[in-house]
Amino acid sequence: MPDQAHHAPQDPFRCGLAGRCPRCGEGRLFAGFLTTRPDCAACGLDLGFADSGDGPAVFVIMLVGFVIVGLVLWVELAFTPPIWLHLVLWLPLTSALALAVLRPLKGLMIALQYRNNAAEGRLDDQEE
Numbered sequence: 001m002p003d004q005a006h007h008a009p010q011d012p013f014r015c016g017l018a019g020r021c022p023r024c025g026e027g028r029l030f031a032g033f034l035t036t037r038p039d040c041a042a043c044g045l046d047l048g049f050a051d052s053g054d055g056p057a058v059f060v061i062m063l064v065g066f067v068i069v070g071l072v073l074w075v076e077l078a079f080t081p082p083i084w085l086h087l088v089l090w091l092p093l094t095s096a097l098a099l100a101v102l103r104p105l106k107g108l109m110i111a112l113q114y115r116n117n118a119a120e121g122r123l124d125d126q127e128e
Contacts, residue, residue, distance in 0.1 A: 007043060009115075016111030017104045021045055023114065029107050036110065050113065051120075056105040064097045 010025040021027035027042035029050075036050045072090055075081065081089075112118070 010111075012111035012115045013108060016108030019103065019107045021047075022111040029110060030103065034103060034106060047110075049119070050110040052106050052109040052113065055109050056102055059105050060098050060101050064094060064101060067097070068094050 007023050010020075010022060012022060014020075015022050015025045015029075019029045021029060021040040021043060023045045024040060024043035027037075027040035027045075029036060029040075029047070031037045036047050038048070039046050068090060072086065075089075076086070
């Protein structure tokens with residue numbers, strides 16, 4: 001990862017959730033909905049290191065699942081609607097919530113990856 005000496009440390013939560021560059025906090029992190037830019041237009045940070053993998057999806061599933069299951073149980077116990085109403089209500093709401101939360105969480109994971117200098121695991125092949 002590039003030298004961080006010329007840039008004040010940025011809060012990874014503020015930058016990540018806002019979709020901003022983890023080094024300068026100004027440039028945009030995403031080129032598309034979930035596609036990261038090759039580099040920051042403001043500071044030139046090479047974003048090639050940004051590989052969040054499936055991490056954000058796991059947190060989205062846990063977070064959205066917790067909220068939706070709680071709401072489903074409450075609605076079922078309070079109002080006892082028919083199953084078709086559950087499907088019509090909860091499937092679109094679950095999809096919309098998951099899509100709304102996925103991008104900020106991906107930005108947060110990339111910002112935390114930058115802050116902690118996280119990289120792929122490597123084996124040390126030194127001879128003894």
